[in-house]
Amino acid sequence: MKEISVNSKSDNYKVIIDSLESVEFVTFNDAFFVIDKNVYNLHKKKIERFIKKFKGKKVKYFFTATEKNKSFNEVNKILAELLNNSFGRDALLIAIGGGITGDTAGFAASIYNRGIAFLNIPTTLLAASDSAIGGKTGINFNGLKNHIGSFYNPKSVVIDTEFFTTLPxxxxxxxxxxxxxxxxxxxxxxxxxxxxxxxxxxxxxxxxxxxxxxxxxxxxxxxxxxxxxxxxxxxxxxxxxxxxxxxxxxxxxxxxxxxxxxxxxxxxxxxxxxxxxxxxxxxxxxxxxxxxxxxxxxxxxxxxxxxxxxxxxxxxxxxxxxxxxxxxxxxxxxxxxxxxxxxxxxxxxxxxxxxxx
The missing domain is CATH 1.20.1090.10 (Dehydroquinate synthase-like - alpha domain)
Incomplete structure (x- = not known):
């Protein structure tokens, strides 16, 4: 396992490079998962093993990761699912996917109930090396890249390199x-x-x-x-x-x-x-x-x-x-x-x- 600390003025968190199976988040019971559909289809067993670690309420939201869906419309759907399933401020929102998934889910986490805990599990090399780190979240707007967003740090970032093996x-x-x-x-x-x-x-x-x-x-x-x-x-x-x-x-x-x-x-x-x-x-x-x-x-x-x-x-x-x-x-x-x-x-x-x- 590799650990790198990110110590910013607002939050400190760790970037962990390890298998998903080895990671525990025992302080959270309720978890809402925003999962790239394609990643889930390729790594279903791994993802389900991770989901089972959470003992409370668990809801999966499957996301089609395109630049078009990096939008208010998709954020609204995520927020509605969180609300409809009665997730509170003590919930953990977990993104499993590439940069589009992490940016969109992170933005939703930053504004739901004025902010709930966020865990980013980047599954692409680009997200793992850059976008998952540093607290930037956001969506596209009127054709402009990442024009709406927030600075919102994750509780942690977990990088499992096995996800990279299926990347085109x-x-x-x-x-x-x-x-x-x-x-x-x-x-x-x-x-x-x-x-x-x-x-x-x-x-x-x-x-x-x-x-x-x-x-x-x-x-x-x-x-x-x-x-x-x-x-x-x-x-x-x-x-x-x-x-x-x-x-x-x-x-x-x-x-x-x-x-x-x-x-x-x-x-x-x-x-x-x-x-x-x-x-x-x-x-x-x-x-x-x-x-x-x-x-x-x-x-x-x-x-x-x-x-x-x-x-x-x-x-x-x-x-x-x-x-x-x-x-x-x-x-x-x-x-x-x-x-x-x-x-x-x-x-x-x-x-x-x-x-x-």
């Missing part, structure tokens, strides 16, 4: 995309390890997967401990996301989040170079890991004006200005940077061209 290759690549982000936010040895072990990670080598998860979670925990509500340094975790979210939204989520983040990071690197913050040699060094994703990300075409429109509504903007996270070296990143529309479009165009056949 696209989901593995999405997870590695988000993991790669962390390798630019710390010393370059992490980035070098990802380049060296890329094919082993794609193949879900368990030892290496656990190693990189520990590194990502430790980096995020350190950042969140210093800036829980994203007033400053936590913004570095948005590397690639201003571009990535806008591309995702413009394509109506036909491109998966982790893949969009990879393209978004490439665009951020090109923008940093175009604005004179990094030389060509550093740009090429940054892009080395990105190019490992080329066989796994299909070429895309975007409407640049539509992308810019979505960027203009990004929740990270300030004073009606689009803000970018731009790296200048490994472990050294600038936040709240601005750029002209021309420079932004040029950077994104170059990033998209990287993934053309």
């Amino acid at each position: 290759i696209d989901e593995v690549i999405c997870g590695l995309g988000e993991i790669s982000k962390y390798s630019y936010l710390t010393e370059n040895s992490f980035n070098n390890d990802l380049i060296k072990n890329f094919h082993s990670l794609v193949g879900l080598d368990e030892e290496k997967i656990v190693e990189v998860l520990e590194q990502c979670i430790s980096v995020k925990a350190s950042v969140v401990e210093n800036d829980e509500k994203e007033g400053g340094v936590r913004k570095i975790l948005n590397l690639g996301h201003t571009f990535g979210h806008a591309v995702e939204s413009s394509l109506t989520y036909k491109l998966k989040h982790g893949q969009a983040v990879v393209i978004g990071m490439a665009a951020a690197f090109y923008l940093s170079n175009g604005l004179g913050y990094i030389p060509e040699i550093k740009l090429n060094e940054f892009l080395t890991l990105i190019t490992r994703f080329r066989p796994y990300i299909k070429p895309i075409k975007v409407d640049f004006d539509k992308v810019m429109s979505y960027m203009s509504k990004d929740k990270k903007n300030r004073n009606s200005k689009i803000k970018f996270v731009l790296p200048i070296d490994f472990g050294l990143t600038m936040i709240d940077m601005e750029a002209s529309v021309k420079d932004v479009k040029d950077a994104l165009s170059k990033a998209i061209s990287l993934f053309k056949n």
Whole structure:
């Protein structure tokens, strides 16, 4: 078993990497489960064994995890089920699924009875490495990614790597995309390890997967401990996301989040170079890991004006200005940077061209 502590100003909790069967939550009797339907079908026996550990009231809510369902409509259904089954403030809401499931269920937990306990069991590599950690919950709204939400920490996060064994290759690549982000936010040895072990990670080598998860979670925990509500340094975790979210939204989520983040990071690197913050040699060094994703990300075409429109509504903007996270070296990143529309479009165009056949 591996344990990593996250100590924020509002709550302390642990991220546990272990089999679900080994984990106990004896302080809770009543449990409401929000479960990704697909995950349940693939891992029914494991999930049912875990559910049996709870001695009180137990209700399962099966969720179809799509970006469309990351919505008020779905949150309303979860809240209605909680209310109809008379769950009180002493209940535990448990999410079993990927980032969409965890974000949606976590948001419901944060507003039901002004907040009930929340346990996140991420079943995708992306959620385990990033979205399940740090207390962000939320839903999409009017086509905008994660525009409605709350900061609400879980009681714990439990990562059982057995869930990863049934992930399709696209989901593995999405997870590695988000993991790669962390390798630019710390010393370059992490980035070098990802380049060296890329094919082993794609193949879900368990030892290496656990190693990189520990590194990502430790980096995020350190950042969140210093800036829980994203007033400053936590913004570095948005590397690639201003571009990535806008591309995702413009394509109506036909491109998966982790893949969009990879393209978004490439665009951020090109923008940093175009604005004179990094030389060509550093740009090429940054892009080395990105190019490992080329066989796994299909070429895309975007409407640049539509992308810019979505960027203009990004929740990270300030004073009606689009803000970018731009790296200048490994472990050294600038936040709240601005750029002209021309420079932004040029950077994104170059990033998209990287993934053309």
